[in-house]
Amino acid sequence: MKKFTTTLAASLLGATMLTGAAYAATVAAGDTLAADQTFTYRVLDEHSSVDPQIVEDVSGADIVRDLFEGLMNQDADGNLIPGVATGFTTNDEKNVYTFTLREDAKWSNGEPVTAGDFVYAWRRLVDPATGSPYSWFGELMSIENVGAVMAGEAPLEDLGVTAIDDHTLEVRLTASLPYFALMTTHGSTFPSPQAVIEEHGDAWTNPENIVSNGAYVLTEHVPSELSVRERNPMYWDNENTVIEKVVALVINDENTAFTRWQAGELDRTEVPTGQYPRLSEEYPNEALSFPRLCSYYYTFNLSENGPEAFQDVRVRQALSYALDRSIITDKVLQGGQFQAYTFTPGATAGFEVPSVPYASMTQEDRDAAAVALLADAGYGADNPLTFDMLYNTSEGHKKIAIAMSQMWKQKLGVTAVLANQEWKTFLETRGNQDFQLARGAWCGDYNEASTFLDLLTSESGYNDGKFASDEVDALMNEAKTLTDATANYTRVEQILADEMPVIPVYHYTAVFMLSERVKNWPVENVEQNWYSRDLYIAE
Amino acid sequence: MLNYTFRRILVAIPTLLILIVITFLLMHSAPGGPFTSERPLPPQVLANIEAKYGLNDPLYVQLWEYLKGIVLHFDFGPSFVKKSQTVNDIIAQGFPITLTYGGLSFIFATLIGGTLGVVAAIRQNTFIDYFAVGISIGAQVLPNFVMAPLLVWLFTLTLGWLPGGGWNGGAWPNLVMPVIALATSYMASIARITRSSMLEVLNSNYIRTARAKGLPERTVIMRHALKPSLVPLISYLGVAFVGMITGSVIIDVYFSTGGLGQSFVNSALSRDYSVMMGVTILLGSLTVLFALLADLLYAWVDPKIRY
Numbered sequence: 001m002k003k004f005t006t007t008l009a010a011s012l013l014g015a016t017m018l019t020g021a022a023y024a025a026t027v028a029a030g031d032t033l034a035a036d037q038t039f040t041y042r043v044l045d046e047h048s049s050v051d052p053q054i055v056e057d058v059s060g061a062d063i064v065r066d067l068f069e070g071l072m073n074q075d076a077d078g079n080l081i082p083g084v085a086t087g088f089t090t091n092d093e094k095n096v097y098t099f100t101l102r103e104d105a106k107w108s109n110g111e112p113v114t115a116g117d118f119v120y121a122w123r124r125l126v127d128p129a130t131g132s133p134y135s136w137f138g139e140l141m142s143i144e145n146v147g148a149v150m151a152g153e154a155p156l157e158d159l160g161v162t163a164i165d166d167h168t169l170e171v172r173l174t175a176s177l178p179y180f181a182l183m184t185t186h187g188s189t190f191p192s193p194q195a196v197i198e199e200h201g202d203a204w205t206n207p208e209n210i211v212s213n214g215a216y217v218l219t220e221h222v223p224s225e226l227s228v229r230e231r232n233p234m235y236w237d238n239e240n241t242v243i244e245k246v247v248a249l250v251i252n253d254e255n256t257a258f259t260r261w262q263a264g265e266l267d268r269t270e271v272p273t274g275q276y277p278r279l280s281e282e283y284p285n286e287a288l289s290f291p292r293l294c295s296y297y298y299t300f301n302l303s304e305n306g307p308e309a310f311q312d313v314r315v316r317q318a319l320s321y322a323l324d325r326s327i328i329t330d331k332v333l334q335g336g337q338f339q340a341y342t343f344t345p346g347a348t349a350g351f352e353v354p355s356v357p358y359a360s361m362t363q364e365d366r367d368a369a370a371v372a373l374l375a376d377a378g379y380g381a382d383n384p385l386t387f388d389m390l391y392n393t394s395e396g397h398k399k400i401a402i403a404m405s406q407m408w409k410q411k412l413g414v415t416a417v418l419a420n421q422e423w424k425t426f427l428e429t430r431g432n433q434d435f436q437l438a439r440g441a442w443c444g445d446y447n448e449a450s451t452f453l454d455l456l457t458s459e460s461g462y463n464d465g466k467f468a469s470d471e472v473d474a475l476m477n478e479a480k481t482l483t484d485a486t487a488n489y490t491r492v493e494q495i496l497a498d499e500m501p502v503i504p505v506y507h508y509t510a511v512f513m514l515s516e517r518v519k520n521w522p523v524e525n526v527e528q529n530w531y532s533r534d535l536y537i538a539e
Numbered sequence: 540m541l542n543y544t545f546r547r548i549l550v551a552i553p554t555l556l557i558l559i560v561i562t563f564l565l566m567h568s569a570p571g572g573p574f575t576s577e578r579p580l581p582p583q584v585l586a587n588i589e590a591k592y593g594l595n596d597p598l599y600v601q602l603w604e605y606l607k608g609i610v611l612h613f614d615f616g617p618s619f620v621k622k623s624q625t626v627n628d629i630i631a632q633g634f635p636i637t638l639t640y641g642g643l644s645f646i647f648a649t650l651i652g653g654t655l656g657v658v659a660a661i662r663q664n665t666f667i668d669y670f671a672v673g674i675s676i677g678a679q680v681l682p683n684f685v686m687a688p689l690l691v692w693l694f695t696l697t698l699g700w701l702p703g704g705g706w707n708g709g710a711w712p713n714l715v716m717p718v719i720a721l722a723t724s725y726m727a728s729i730a731r732i733t734r735s736s737m738l739e740v741l742n743s744n745y746i747r748t749a750r751a752k753g754l755p756e757r758t759v760i761m762r763h764a765l766k767p768s769l770v771p772l773i774s775y776l777g778v779a780f781v782g783m784i785t786g787s788v789i790i791d792v793y794f795s796t797g798g799l800g801q802s803f804v805n806s807a808l809s810r811d812y813s814v815m816m817g818v819t820i821l822l823g824s825l826t827v828l829f830a831l832l833a834d835l836l837y838a839w840v841d842p843k844i845r846y
Binding site: 253265423424462 | 580584617
């Protein structure tokens with residue numbers, strides 16, 4: 001088996017890439033397959049949809065990844081491997097990509113999967129009539145004319161994606177995107193069956209109507225209770241698929257879910273908050289913790305609505321320096337999380353964590369520097385610094401906020417007034433810059449540093465702190481055209497460490513209980529893009 | 540009586556209408572909306588989606604369209620969050636579940652609670668009375684969020700007899716724990732109310748008269764005491780029944796039963812306006828209906844009450 005590419009950087013070098021077999025469930029020597037190949041796992045909430053162009057939540061995306069197959073897939077390490085496309089070519093400017101589709105790809109009704117199915121799906125994604133909450137992904141992919149099409153100013157046919165023939169798909173971009181192929185592993189780019197959608201409308205995703213091209217088909221869906229997907233005999237790599245049936249059970253409460261896992265009703269569930277240390281001792285082979293592409297931070301409001309104190313870089317640095325991140329990760333969270341000194345998680349592909357000065361200092365040195373910086377800025381016993389600290393209502397966020405405010409109180413004599421708001425209210429408040437210091441978290445949309453760093457460009461719609469730096473903007477713009485943008489990302493992280501528009505707190509880990517019988521779980525895939533067809537159940 | 544019933548139904552219409560308008564306005568005045576998310580949608584995308592759901596119209600137009608949909612087509616609209624479902628789907632799926640375990644809990648709570656209460660009153664200040672009061676107070680201090688984990692610990696983890704959750708089409712092993720957990724505290728209240736009202740009746744003059752006539756104790760209790768002692772219970776049962784059949788968030792969350800209680804809370808948090816409205820209207824209508832039924836029952840048990 002030949003892996004497609006090992007890292008993103010490698011994928012940037014070749015102009016033509018083709019490979020042989022895809023990654024699939026490879027049964028390890030010594031493992032005997034269990035008679036019942038059913039994988040049952042817990043989902044927190046009912047999925048929003050299993051329509052590839054509509055789905056917007058992670059648990060829905062997991063299901064979509066089993067039901068449908070896009071141009072490219074990921075292997076257990078997150079590397080690109082062939083999906084419906086056997087490979088692709090790109091030009092020197094990296095703005096035209098041509099994918100070659102395999103001839104044996106079929107829909108579950110036996111119809112062939114063609115380039116036209118992708119054209120239909122991508123147009124559908126950005127069609128204003130679809131009203132897809134993920135249509136912005138089309139914009140992120142920089143497909144030619146996507147803006148005009150989304151605005152309804154240009155016909156769908158103007159979108160820069162063309163079926164040259166049934167097995168050749170050409171995509172034209174307005175920007176040079178070296179990592180474009182990575183984006184085709186995202187569910188919103190998966191093909192959808194035009195005839196079925198036109199026949200059944202919104203009901204096309206019901207088990208009795210749905211036609212899909214992935215390794216599984218949806219066979220049962222009881223809203224708010226469960227969904228079942230079973231092996232699709234039409235799938236081109238069906239003979240290498242082992243798991244017969246996948247059941248997703250909706251269980252809102254993590255403690256209930258854990259109890260049911262203990263009772264053997266589930267193969268996979270999340271570790272209840274704060275219980276990882278205990279469970280990893282009790283179930284050393286089944287309690288898993290591994291890095292995720294997510295960053296937890298607090299953002300200063302640097303807009304004109306923000307407090308004057310935060311305009312002073314020394315204040316921002318002092319607050320960040322005085323935060324002992326090891327207390328948050330080792331005492332509060334206790335799930336193997338990583339202390340964060342950069343915005344981008346170290347687990348991001350092709351991202352080398354740059355040496356920012358305050359990361360290498362000891363906490364005592366940082367504390368001393370923080371006291372000096374704050375005094376320089378003119379805050380002290382006679383002029384105490386007070387500000388509001390906002391987070392969305394949750395026990396976990398509250399614990400962290402209390403720990404942070406206590407550290408500031410003890411070390412710097414700063415008073416942070418805690419406030420929490422229910423999620424939607426919080427988003428509205430933060431989006432309107434109606435805060436002083438607010439919690440934030442970001443998970444990468446694709447495995448590349450720009451998915452994080454773009455957030456802090458002045459144009460970004462997600463930059464709620466309104467940090468603006470011409471240099472960051474220029475570096476991030478330039479990064480899009482470079483084969484290797486590591487130097488730019490390093491520089492941006494250094495600027496962020498100097499300017500401290502946000503306080504990075506920690507980088508997430510995923511912690512869950514996985515039954516020992518389930519093999520091949522892609523623990524190294526930081527995006528946690530897992531495919532049931534790669535798993536198997538051992539005895 | 541018919542006249543009264545008719546008038547009450549007429550009054551229910553404006554009551555529900557006011558409920559709808561207030562809920563609608565409250566819902567829309569809460570910050571954020573169904574499409575507010577961590578990743579704010581580009582304005583163009585948001586505009587497209589809002590246009591699709593008619594959310595870009597002025598509020599009064601939205602309200603009017605909504606009311607028209609309900610009255611003309613009995614259509615409560617699409618869910619803004621669960622994209623492939625309509626509100627009618629969600630209610631059609633969740634309400635039977637809630638009705639099943641809620642109805643069973645009601646029967647269970649009323650029979651056991653009522654019996655406990657009557658027995659305790661007849662045998663006042665005996666061991667039986669203390670035992671019955673003890674059980675009902677014990678059940679009262681175990682609210683369902685305490686009962687649920689205890690039951691799971693006992694029946695699922697320790698004994699391995701029952702599944703820890705899920706609905707499974709309402710199979711009995713899946714029903715046992717939700718029903719017990721939901722019924723216990725209601726049962727306790729019913730027992731207490733029955734006991735005290737029964738005691739009051741038993742000490743009244745006409746019971747003394749009945750006994751003086753030499754009627755057997757059985758006839759005194761069943762024919763003369765039971766019916767009047769039901770009056771305070773009926774007013775409680777009306778409320779309790781609506782409470783039980785409209786679901787419990789705790790039961791739904793803890794046992795993953797998929798009933799309406801969960802949709803009610805989740806839809807408010809996710810600003811799924813239409814689901815929130817649909818469930819509220821359902822709960823409101825049931826409350827009005829059972830309040831009416833309770834009032835009609837009064838007239839049956841107590842001849843002094845006439846409409």
